[in-house]
Amino acid sequence: MSLLNTRSKYLQIAFNRSLAEVQEMVSLLPPTPKIIIEAGTSLIKRYGQKAVSDLNYWWAEKIGQPAYIVADLKTMDRGSAEVKSAARAGASAATCLGLAPVETIDEFIKNCETHGIDSMVDMMNVPFPFEVLQKLKNLPDIVVLHRGADEHILNREKQIPLNQITRIKGAYGKILISIAGGETTREVVSDFFNGADIAVVWRSFYEKPKDTSTLAQDFLKLIK
Amino acid sequence: MMLEKGKRYLQIALNGTIEDARLVAASLPRSKNILLEAGTPLIKEYGIQAIAAIRQLDPNAYIVADIKCADLADREIGLVCDIQPAPIPVLPKPLLTQKITFLDLIKMTADQINAIQETNQANLSFPAIASDANAATVLGVAPVETINLFIEECKKRRIDSMVDMMNVPNPLSILKKLDCPPDAVILHRGVDETEFSREKQIPYYQIKQIKGNYDILVAVAGGDTIREIQRAFFNDADIVVVWKNFYQATEDTARLAQDFLKEI
Numbered sequence: 001m002s003l004l005n006t007r008s009k010y011l012q013i014a015f016n017r018s019l020a021e022v023q024e025m026v027s028l029l030p031p032t033p034k035i036i037i038e039a040g041t042s043l044i045k046r047y048g049q050k051a052v053s054d055l056n057y058w059w060a061e062k063i064g065q066p067a068y069i070v071a072d073l074k075t076m077d078r079g080s081a082e083v084k085s086a087a088r089a090g091a092s093a094a095t096c097l098g099l100a101p102v103e104t105i106d107e108f109i110k111n112c113e114t115h116g117i118d119s120m121v122d123m124m125n126v127p128f129p130f131e132v133l134q135k136l137k138n139l140p141d142i143v144v145l146h147r148g149a150d151e152h153i154l155n156r157e158k159q160i161p162l163n164q165i166t167r168i169k170g171a172y173g174k175i176l177i178s179i180a181g182g183e184t185t186r187e188v189v190s191d192f193f194n195g196a197d198i199a200v201v202w203r204s205f206y207e208k209p210k211d212t213s214t215l216a217q218d219f220l221k222l223i224k
Numbered sequence: 225m226m227l228e229k230g231k232r233y234l235q236i237a238l239n240g241t242i243e244d245a246r247l248v249a250a251s252l253p254r255s256k257n258i259l260l261e262a263g264t265p266l267i268k269e270y271g272i273q274a275i276a277a278i279r280q281l282d283p284n285a286y287i288v289a290d291i292k293c294a295d296l297a298d299r300e301i302g303l304v305c306d307i308q309p310a311p312i313p314v315l316p317k318p319l320l321t322q323k324i325t326f327l328d329l330i331k332m333t334a335d336q337i338n339a340i341q342e343t344n345q346a347n348l349s350f351p352a353i354a355s356d357a358n359a360a361t362v363l364g365v366a367p368v369e370t371i372n373l374f375i376e377e378c379k380k381r382r383i384d385s386m387v388d389m390m391n392v393p394n395p396l397s398i399l400k401k402l403d404c405p406p407d408a409v410i411l412h413r414g415v416d417e418t419e420f421s422r423e424k425q426i427p428y429y430q431i432k433q434i435k436g437n438y439d440i441l442v443a444v445a446g447g448d449t450i451r452e453i454q455r456a457f458f459n460d461a462d463i464v465v466v467w468k469n470f471y472q473a474t475e476d477t478a479r480l481a482q483d484f485l486k487e488i
Contacts, residue, residue: 016299042299045291048271073268076292076363076390077414081239081265097294099365101391104416124295125367148295154369 002118002141002176003068003092008034009192009223012070012178013216014202015055016040019047021209023058028212031063034223035216036198038070039091049089056090068092074122076100079108087115094119095144098126102135109138120178124148129164130171139172142198147181149203162194169195189222225384225407226286226358227441232257232457234484235288235443236477237467239263242270242277249281251478255485261288262357263467272307275357289357292388294366297374304357305381359384361410364392372403379404386443390414395430396437405438408463413446415467428459435460450483457487 004010011034015022022043029035037059039051047054052071059067071086075096086094096108098121105121112119123129124146133139147160165177178198179191191199204215227233236252238245238260249260260282266274267289275289289304362374364387371387378385389395390412399405413426431442443463444456456464466480 041294042296042303044268044271045300046271046303048267048269048273050271074292074294076264076294076365077416078265079416082268085265085269097363097365099294099363099391101414101417103420104414107416107420125365148367148370150295150297150370150373151367154373 001174004036004118004142004176004197006174006176006197008197010034010036010198011188011216011219011223012036012038012180012198012200013205014038014040014072014200016043016202016206017209019043019051019054022051022055025205025209025212026055026058026062029062029216030213030220032220033063033065033068034220036068036070038072038200038202040202041072041074044071044073049085052086052089052091066092070095070120075104075108077104079104079106080111083108083111083115083117087112087117092117093142095122096120096140098123098129098132102132105132105140106137109136109140112141113138118142120144122146122180124180125151129168133168133172139175142176142178143168144178144180144200146179146200149181152181160191162190162196165195185218185222188219192222225441227259227384227408227462229439229441229462231462232488233259233443233463234453234481235259235261235445235463235465236481237261237263237290237445237465238278239266239467242266242274245274246277246281248477249278249285252481253478253485254282255481256286257485257488258481259286259288259463261290261465261467264290264292267291272303275304276307279356286358288359288361288386290361290388293360293362293370293374295370297362297370298377301360301374301377301381301383304360305383307356357383359386359407361386361388362406363387364389364395364398364409368398368401371398371406375402375404375406378407384408386410388412388445395434399434399438405440408441408443409434409438410443410445410463410465411461412444412465415446418446426456428455428461431456431460450480450487453484454487 043051056069069091070093071091073082073094075082109119119140120142121140122144176197179196180200183203188199262275293300375385385406386408387406388410417424441462444461445465453464
């Protein structure tokens with residue numbers, strides 16, 4: 001069972017600027033548990049797990065309750081080592097690549113359960129997410145349908161397969177679906193309309209850190 | 225490219241804690257044929273300072289940043305090419321090295337003491353060396369746009385690009401899609417795969433297949449014994465990546481590396 005409320009919708013904001021800027025940005029966010037804070041892959045690669053523990057501290061203090069922090073590890077190998085270090089740093093969820101060997105995804109999900117955090121499988125560049133899910137011993141808590149930033153910029157016609165949302169939910173029921181790669185309010189509306197539980201955004205925040213507060217409020221209006 | 229074709233290289237993946245990594249790196253014989261790798265879990269735990277910590281031990285080492293890039297290639301290359309090293313405290317022992325006793329000290333003039341303090345300061349600050357990586361890795365399973373951007377950025381920044389073919393059944397099909405081939409390809413059996421599916425083999429036959437089609441280096445990762453290293457080189461690999469021995473037992477480290485240097 002996921003740590004998230006399955007009936008609620010969430011806005012996940014990924015942070016990737018310098019830690020000092022990220023601290024400032026987090027302080028500008030409206031304090032609501034509907035916002036999930038993500039330590040982006042490049043933030044983790046730059047600062048290590050300190051990024052996760054700092055975000056955890058800042059956001060928990062801001063909302064006055066335990067924070068839900070996603071460590072975007074994008075694990076490709078050694079599922080157990082990476083999950084352990086993220087959980088120790090205070091993450092509530094971690095991500096694994098759907099492109100990883102099936103042994104790694106299984107090991108990742110198992111270790112997430114052991115450490116009591118949510119497992120997210122990121123389906124970036126996976127043509128048929130179903131094929132990956134079918135091979136697993138246990139299902140992850142959350143599936144992320146993801147159009148990568150590089151593919152999006154360099155190849156405009158690639159689309160996020162929103163039609164997969166209801167298909168996956170129809171087949172597996174309790175899995176939560178997160179959509180990453182749509183950055184406009186219009187795209188986020190369409191994510192939720194198509195049944196997504198979590199919409200992941202980062203680009204507008206990355207480009208205009210000073211507008212963090214208004215950007216977050218604009219997105220939050222879309223969550224009923 | 226910084227590596228020479230026709231030579232054999234042993235790439236040693238450093239993992240565990242920073243202290244473990246530094247301990248292992250320090251115990252290795254210095255050789256142009258030994259490459260140091262900042263392992264993915266090490267980078268994800270400590271960030272890019274892990275690379276600076278290894279660089280500090282050996283300013284001339286060839287360091288591979290195993291970032292396993294999957295997206296945002298330009299940003300990640302920027303990270304490993306532009307490391308601002310945080311000062312790692314170096315043990316200050318100028319008094320010991322200059323063999324000054326307390327008695328000497330009280331006899332000294334103010335100028336002499338100032339001079340010692342200046343050397344002390346120099347020893348404390350971080351040595352002025354580039355902390356950049358010499359090579360970085362991108363996943364072969366990543367979107368082709370990401371791999372292309374990664375190779376292009378590596379060229380711009382003058383570091384070597386390595387495409388890690390873990391979980392790619394046919395590496396040639398990936399290489400054919402690229403605008404420009406990378407400097408090296410890594411044929412890789414993952415640690416989890418090795419542990420949980422013993423029957424999965426490193427496809428040695430792909431080494432010649434790739435080298436027959438592209439003028440690039442081929443690295444093999446996923447073997448850990450001296451026999452597996454020999455087998456990989458026998459099959460024409462240019463680089464063999466090892467990690468397990470170097471992670472579990474530091475005392476075996478130097479031996480495996482020395483065995484390797486003897487072989488070549």
